Amino acid sequence: MAVVRGHVGAEAPRADDLPLVDGSAMFIADLNRDGQLWARVVRSPVASAVIVGIEISAAVRHPGVAAVLTADDVPDVQIPIRLPFAATPECELALQPPLARDRVRYVGEPVAVVLAEDPFTAEDAAELVALELEERTPVLDLRAGSGADSVHDRLPDNVVNRVPMVCGEVDRLFATAEVVVSESVVVHRHTGMPLETRGLLAEWEEGEGRLTVWGAAKVKHFNRQALAQMLDLSPQSVRLIEVSVGGAFGVRGEFYPEDLLVPLAAMRLGRPVKWIEDRREHLVATNHAREQLHELEVAASEDGRLLAFRDRAWCDQGAYVRSQGLLPALLPALQIAGPYAWEGFSIEASAVLTNRTPVGTYRAPGVTEATLVRERALDRVAAELGLDHVELRRRNLIAADRMPWVFDLGPQGEPIVYESGDFPGSFEALLAQAGYDDLRAEQRGRAPGGEAVGIGVSAFCEVSAVGPFEQARIALEDGRFAVYVGVGSVGQGVATVLGQIAAETLGVGLERVAIHHQDTADTPEGFGTFASRSTVLAGNAILLAGQDLRRKAAAALGIAEDTLDVDLEYARLAPQRLTGEGTFEKEHPSFTFGANLVLVSVDRELGRVRVERHLVAHDAGRAVNPALLRGQLCGGAVQGIGAVLFEELRYDRTGQPEVSSLEDYLLATAGDVPAVEAVIIENPAPTNPLGIKGSGEAGMAGAPAAVANAVADALGAGAESLALPLTPARIRALVRARELNAQPEAS
C-alpha cells in the first residue's frame, strides 16, 4: 500500500449520501424515546401587550395532558449572546426569556408549554390556554425613535446600539467630489427557511444526573454551556447530539427558547420530551433576517473614481436581541466598503428594536444587505457619469499589488484588512466566462423586438473564517482513523471535505477516515458552523492533528517520518493508543472576494422576471472539493435569486405577520431559475497552511444585488429606487410609472 495523496482538490463523492437516498437517515422527527411526551408551545397572538393573566386550568384538565408550564415554572434566565464582541450593556436589557413574563413583544413569542401524551392532544390543549392581554401600540417603524412606545421599557428609544465607523477625511472628499449620488434602499425581511423545521428530543436520567438532547446544530458546544448554566448543571452532564439536519442557513441551531423549555420539561416530568416545530410556527419563531434601511451617499470624481461614502443604517433586531447579539447591525457595517479603493467612508448603523420576530443571521449575513445597498448605488453613479456598470467597477477594484489593503478606522476601531486576493483578475475571469461584450450585444439585439433584457453585476468582499480557534483529535479506532472535530454538519457536506483533508494529511485512502462531529460527549470544544468557518478552521486543525499523529507514530516505530505509511503500520500503531492533536487559532477574520453577473429578461405586461443566466465567481483560496464548492455557490445563488424576487416576511400595521405558510412565503422552484454557473478562483490565503478561504456563503452574498441591478437595467430604471422583493406587481408598477413619465415627450 502506498501513501495516498491527491485528495485535496479532488471531486470526492459525498461521504454521507447513502442514508439520505435510501430513506434511512435519521432526522430529529424520526427519533423517539420510550415513554416520551410531546411539547406544544403556546405563542402570543399579538405584537405587543401586557400579560394580565394566563389561564391554564382547562388545558391541564384535558385528558392526556401531563403538565402546562408558564414563566413561573421556569428559571428566571435569558438567552445569552454567544459572541462577546456582539454585546453591549443595552443588549443585555433586551435578551429573551424562555417564556414571556409580564409582556409579550412579538406574534409568536412563547408564553406557555403544554406537555401531552401525543402531538394531537398537545396541540388541542394548547388552544385551551387562555391569555388575558392588554394590548399596547406596537413599534414597527425602524425610525420611530423615542416618540414611539417602547419595546422594552428600559430602552425608551428602542435602540440597542449605534455602530459608528469613520475612515479618512470624509467631509473633505465629499467637498471635492464632482458627483454625489444618494440612494435609499430598504432591504426586506426574509430568512433561511430550511426545508426541515426545528425539533428537539430531550431525556433526563435522574440516577446518573445526565441530560441528553438530540437535534442540535451549528453551535452545539456553546448551547451545551448555556443550557447547563440555565439548568444549574455541569456542562459535562449535558450532552447535545446532532442528527441529520435538513438545512440550517444560519438560522437553525442558535439557542432558542425551546432549547431550554424542552430539556427543562424532560427534567421536571421525568420523561423524555419531543418537540417538532410546525411550518406555521417556524415562520414566526425561528430567526428572521435582513430587514434594514440604508441611506447611502457616494462621492465620485468625474473620471469615475470612487472617493467616499456615507452610510446611515437602521437595522431591525426584532423584539429581542438573540444569541447572535448585534451582528445584524455590525456585519453590514463591516462589509459595506466592499472591494473598492475608497479613500474614506463613514458609517452609522443603529440596531433597532421592533415588535416583530427577532432577527438573526441568515447565510452571508450583513454582506448580502450591504452589497445590495452599495451595488445599487454604484449603478446610479455609473448612470450619472454615463459610464458602463462594469467599467465603473473595473476602475475602482483594489489592485492586486496593493494587497494587503487596510481601511484604517482610527484609534477607536480595529482596521479592516483585506489580506490577499486579486480582485480585478477575479472580476475579469467572471466577465470572460460570461462573455460580457457579447451579452451587451445580445441585449442590444433583442431590444428592437420589444424585449426588456438587462445585465447586472455585483462585487463584494465577504468576511469569513472567523476564529478564535478549532481543535481536532485523530485516534486509531475501530480499524480506522477517527477524526473528532467541534464544528457541525448542516447538510453542506463538511464531513466529506474534512475527510479529504484528513486523508491527504495522513496519506491514506478516504475510506480509512471517519469524521466525528455529532456528539458533544466525544468531540473537542468547538465554536460551530457559521461565517463559512468550518472548512478553514477545522480543516487546518485536522492538518495539524494529522501531522502530530504522523510525528508520534514515526517516533514510536523508529521509522523516518517521510517514509512512514501509517495505514500499513496500522496494526502496530493501534495498540499504542496514539492520538494526534491539533488546534488552529485564527485571530483575525479573512475577507474573500466574490462577484456575480446576471442576465434577465422582464415581461413588461406580466411583470415577471426571468433570470436567464447567473454566474457567480468566488475566490476559494484553494478548492478542497470543487464539486461540493460549486454546489454551495449554486445553491446559495438560487437562494439569493428567490430572496430578491419572491421571498418576504410581511407584517400588517398591527404587527401581525401576513405570511403563515409556504404558500405565502414563496421559494424559488426549478421552473424559476437557470443552471447557475460557478467560476472558481484559487488565490491561496496566506494566513492558513491549507490556503483555503470560506465558501459556504459566497453564492448568496452578491446574488440579490446583481439580480436587482439587472432588472433595473432591463427597465432602464437605473436611477430609481427599487422596492423589494421585485414581485410582478411591483415590476408592473415600475413599468407603468416609466411609461407615464415618458408620455409627455412622446406626444
Added chain:
Amino acid sequence: MDVLRTEFTLNDMPIEVTLPVRATLADAIRSTGATGTRVGCEEGICGSCTVLLDGRPARACLMLAAQARGREIRTVEGLAAGGRLHPVQESFRRHRALQCGYCTPGFMMLAVGLLEREPNASPERVRAVLASNLCRCTGYAPIVDAVLAAQQALAGEVI
C-alpha cells in the same frame, strides 16, 4: 381521542395501522417506521412527503390515513430492489442532487412517478414536473440533471 384502523399496501407489504382519525397518510406511513417520507410543511406546498399512490405522485400530508384504505403506496424505502439502488437513487448520488437530503425522497418519488408513466417525457416536461417540489439547498440544476440522466438509464434498461 377517536382512533381508526386502516389497511393499505406499503411497498408491496400489507399494512395495518390504528391511528387518531385525523392522522394523515404521512403520519400513517411514518408510524410504521418507514420515516424516509419527510414532512416539511404539512400543507401540500413543499412536496417533501411525495409518495406514489397507485402509481401516481401524491402529497402524503394532504390525505387522511383513512383515505388510503385499500390503496397501494410506494415510498423511498421501496425503491431499491435486490440490494441495488434504483437508477433514480443512483443518479441523484452521481449528480450530487442532494445536500441536506431532506427534500430528496420526495423528489425521487416525484421523478419515479413521472418516468414510469411518461418514460419519454421531454426535458421541459421533466423540469415542469420537478417544479412542483421545493429544495432549499441545491439550486435545482443537479436535480434536473439527475432525473434526465436517470431517464436515459431507465430507457437503456428497458431495451
